[in-house]
Amino acid sequence: MVRLRDGLSALAFLAPFLVFYLLFLVYPFGLGIWISFHDWELVGSFREWIGLWNYEDMFADPQFWRAVRNTLTFAAMTVPVMVGLALLLALGLNRQTRIHGALRAIFFTSNVLSVTVVTLIWIMVLSPDRGLIAQLFRSLGLEPIAFLASTTWAMPAIxxxxxxWGIGFPMILFLAGLQQIPGELYEAARLDNASPWRRFTRITLPALRRTFVLVAILQVIGQLQIFGQVLIMTGGGPSQSTRSLVQTIYETGFADWQLGYASAMSLFLFVVMFVASMAQLYIARQED
Structure with missing residues (x-):
């Protein structure tokens, strides 16, 4: 009787979460899979079962593969820089002083801005007419570059x-990991005349292994869903060189009304993110 009462109490506490989880995560995911097997218009009542045709069209669509390539290129360029720079900032700001606290707040401030504000700031910075970088180029006697209009420089600009925009959050995660390392380990290493590099490689990096995995997984998942920056800064151009997979999904579903085809591409993106996350977890466990 006591176990039954405890079980009912636990279920009562979990019920609100389970309702929201099933209603806003499980049900939409299952519905998306079901829609991907249909010719399903966004507006109207037209619904036709077509099986795997959406997937066949997707794998044969060169525009889809270009968007996949752009998305993977963006993630490959962004994730290592984000992880490495966040770690460097965390190491430099891991001090209990007022100035370091102020600097941590400054670096984190950009993370709370909306994507619209961030992109408008950088559009002005990168403007070839009156932008900050253009003025710097002119002061050096160089011709300004139209970064967002160049197939070479548009992706690096994004x-x-x-x-x-996003460096603040992984920096905070690394700071939290650094502050969990016992100071006695570093004191013992100093007594043994261990160099700073040896302390970093023998104490800091091993202690941050799980934080590295967490930051890397979050960044991979986040950067594979790149959308707002591309849509506002370049619109996918120039010459489709920055068109992302999420932008393609959005335009297919909400501009072309091909909801079934968009759902198929969404499921493909989910599989890519899931596989990438599981691979990183597997590698981390093997290292442990």
Whole structure:
């Protein structure tokens, strides 16, 4: 009787979460899979079962593969920079002083801005007419570059914008990990005349292994869903060189009304993120 009462109490506490989880996560995910097997218009009542045709069209669509390539390129450029720079900032700001506390707040401030504000700031910074970088180029006697209109520089410009915007959160995670390392370990290492590099490689990095995995997984999942920066800064151009997979899904579903085809591409993106996350977890466990 006591166990039954405890079980009912636990279920009562879990019920609100389970309702929201099933209603807003499990049900939409299952519905998305079901829609992907249909020719399903966004507006109207037209619904036709077509099986795997959406997936066949997707794998044969060169525009889809270009968006996948752009998305993977963006993630490959952004994630290592984000992880490495966040670790460096955390190491430099891991001090209990007022100035370091103020600097931590400054670096984290950009993370709370909306994507619209961030992209508008960087559009002005990168402007070839009156932008800050253009003025710097002119002061050096160089011709300004139209970064967002160049197939070579548009993607790096979006990467720089994203790193500036999102560096605060992984930095805070690394700071939290650094502050969990016992100071006695570093004191003992200093008594043994261990160099700073040896303390970093023998104490800091092993202690941050799980934080590295967490930050890397969060960054991979986040950067594979790149959308707002591309849509506002370049619209996917120039010459489709920055079009992301999420932008393609959005335009397919809400501009072309091909909800079934968009759902198929969404499921593909989910599989890519899931596989990447599981691979990182597997590698981390093997290292442990």
């Amino acid at each position: 990467v720089a914008t994203t790193v500036w």
